[in-house]
Amino acid sequence: MARVINFSRQYPKHHSLFGESTFFVEKLFESFYGSSVSDFLKKEDWAFQAQIAPLNPTKDAKSIGKFIESISRNEKEIHPKLHTIREGNNWKVGDYFSPRVWSEKPYRSGQIILAPDQKIVKTWKFEYAYNGYFLNEERLNESELAEIAKNDGLTLQNLKSWFNKPFVGEIICWDENVEY
Secondary structure, X not given: OOEEEEOOOXXXXXXXXXXXXXXXXXXXXXXXXXXXXXXXXXXXXXXXXXXXXXXXXXXXXXXXXXXXXXOOOOOOOOOOOOEEEEEOOXXXXXXXXXXXXXXXXXXXXXXXXXXXXXXXXXXXXXXXXXXXEEEOOEEOOHHHHHHHHHHOOOOHHHHHHHOOOOEEEEEEEOOOXXXX
């Protein structure tokens, strides 16, 4: 059985953009389906609902509809989120995860499954210490860190604001084309 990974829909309290949308739902949809949410929503909300509803059989149409209404219809280009950064060293290549978001308030609402279980194809050790950012214990330069930020669905500045205290974790990747 796949373990759950919840993705944040808003930036956390310690982030400079606290409370603003991460657009992770839209970025994950692009990653998992190869199509933007806005393309589905142009066709009508039912097209997106047809994609999401079967994954969430315990949710009624009203709660799925409310979730769909909360999704951005912004036409700006959204780069897919191809991996996530998590604390610890808990994931291995070949593991599966269930990608989810909270339907409304975190920990106070149900979860929405965004896609079928995803297979982890790559992992890397990721650390932040006051002397820099490290991937597999090698110090990253700004352009390397910017690439990680982009593939994580963030700008370089947003990644730095998210990981601004000592951190030891891993990058969990579900896209074969990502190379570091």
